[in-house]
Amino acid sequence: KGSFKYAWVLDKLKAERERGITIDIALWKFETAKYYVTIIDAPGHRDFIKNMITGTSQADCAVLIVAAGVGEFEAGISKNGQTREHALLAFTLGVKQLIVGVNKMDSTEPPYSENRFEEIKKEVSSYIKKIGYNPAAVAFVPIS
Incomplete structure (x- = not known):
């Protein structure tokens, strides 16, 4: 692949x-x-x-990889999605430092879309705040 x-x-x-x-x-x-x-x-x-x-x-710190592709991100952040499950498990297991890698930014439309990155950052921040992370202390990094 x-x-x-x-x-x-x-x-x-x-x-x-x-x-x-x-x-x-x-x-x-x-x-x-x-x-x-x-x-x-x-x-x-x-x-x-x-x-x-x-x-x-x-772990002392987790890097949560989130796919930026249309459909992939939405599946991961959905109610039973892996993004939610992994973030929740990391926090529950005592991992208080989190970095979010927004992967596959080259597959957004247009490639490396700042709007898509900000949309993902906003939605992930909202969820991780609910489970106990401080989104202001979480680095979001666009990657491919």
Whole structure:
């Protein structure tokens, strides 16, 4: 899949690479002058929510990836959507720092639409505020 160009970096299982989804958590460690950092890549697919919980329960900060594509975002933010479920689980599991990556900005109309980004930011902010996050303290980052 074109949109999964670099997904193989942390996806180790053959099934993950074939299906283009993360199934199990993957760890990648590095350090800076001040910090030891462990990146935990956790699955977003609803079939592997148990693995997502395992990874998230070990985190100090979560990066919630939200798809910007028309229909994709709406499905994720809907009542039973994965965006809502993952944000709620992260907060419930004690992850109080949140970053939101608004992915697939190149697929918006027009590409990298500021209006679409702001619409997503507004709707996600409204939801995460309801579950306990302070949207003013959450960074929203447009990515592709």
